Amino acid sequence: MDPKTLRYAKTHEWASLEGDVCTIGLTKFAVDQLTDIIYIDLPDIDDPVAAGDSFGEIESVKAVSDLYSPVEGDITAVNEKLETDPTLISSDPYGKGWLIKVKVEKGATLDHLMTLEQYEKQIASEEH
Amino acid sequence: MALRTPLYDWHVQYGGRMVEFGGWDMPVQYASIVEEHQAVRQAAGLFDISHMGRLSFSGADSLALIQQVYSNNAAAMKDGQVRYGLICNERGGIRDDVLVYRWPYGWAMVVNASNRDKIVGWLNQHKKDRAVEIADQTMTTCMLAVQGPQALQLCRGLTEADAEQLAYYHATPTRYRGKGCVISRTGYTGEDGIEIMASAVQAMELWEELVRRGAKPCGLGARDTLRLEAAMPLYGHELSEEIDPFQAGLAWAVKMDKGDFIGRDALLRRREDATLPRRVGLELAGRRAAREGSAVLRDGRNIGRVTSGTVTPTVNKAIALAYVEPAFTAAGTVCTVDVRGKIEEAHVAPLPFYRRPKS
16 A cells, blocks of 8 residues: 555554445554564454444553544454564555455545644654 | 763663663663573573672671671681571561671671672771671672573683682682672572673673673563572562561571570571461462562452563463462462452462572
8 A cells, every 4th residue: 555545543543445344454653663573453344333433542661552443333353463473564564464344435535634744743743 | 870880881872772770771671581591501602791790808707797788697618618597687587698708817798799888887887886887889890790501611711710619609719800800690680600700800701701702691671580589589579678588488597596686686586487478489370470569369359469471481381479368378389379450370389490400
């Protein structure tokens, strides 16, 4: 996935909408902040999720963080490769390291999320 | 405001993620905790441990004061020896775990950063009008640790005295670039290595020389994963004012026969108390780490609590230290751990989780 085409949540998830399926992952910035990822806890297929809800956890040596869904819908796919190799998310956060796919309502958009430019502004101010 | 070691600027400049620990701003990691941990297990890692308290004792009553507050037997130590022990309160609970150094001309003690003021106060309270001068040298000195299978070799020629000649848990005063320092064959990683106490003015040049020689800077994150694998207790987790040395598995550091010391009476009773929870190692079946505070369960009943835990790089499993009811301390005992609402299978594992290969 090309980061320029994605949309971003304040909580560092990225989203890509194709038809009515939204792929969700974590940004490189978030993954770099976490470092040393040891476990990713993902939900079950068909679980419903609301925008802003936690759908799982990502655990590093030092801490555990929630993963938040930027959209509302039903989970249609979960990246099972991350169960055995959580480091995929560090090596390829916008590609092989995707987290979940969510089936959204027809006509739903990602307009409520940030563009790359807006997201980059946010992380620049976070880093001060 | 938190204190800063003489190396603070270096840590920040080289990407150290600073957090407050025991009243000091310390680097948790530079790039990766896992990489730093592996460097110590495979080569040599470098730690700034200047935040730890360094106290010196001089005067004819130094030994008497130390013997009064310390659980191990300082009188049996030879010059140049370093010995681990506990400082206990009157209830037998642990006020701090410390290293005592014996010199021909006096004594030194290294204490945890978080307990420095507490222990200095405790020593002054019990000194009364005896002939002993206690000096807190923390702010005018630095302390670095070089740890790993290549540590000793990497330190060849660093100081006048040869660290390789030092026996384990022995120390010697020597010189680094003309100034007095102390090197000891001690550490908190489970690897061979040394710890160096030097003047604060030399901290930067000593650190930079060790980096040039190939020691990899490591932060507190790796320090924690290394000591956990070696099953070394951490004050505030496995040790506290409410936990006694016998519960903590540190009976070897308590010499009841050496004479009276603060807490001895209480410890005589506590040693015989078969109801007190005891420290064990746990190995979890899955990859989710147990963390401090996680409940340990058996047949749906709470039997204990985790005090430290994570997935560590060398052992590569979710491991933890915990206190459990004495009936459940045997290696192999099956239990479960409540990790943030999900029940994970676990069992009691023998300690340490990691032992360095014999060379």
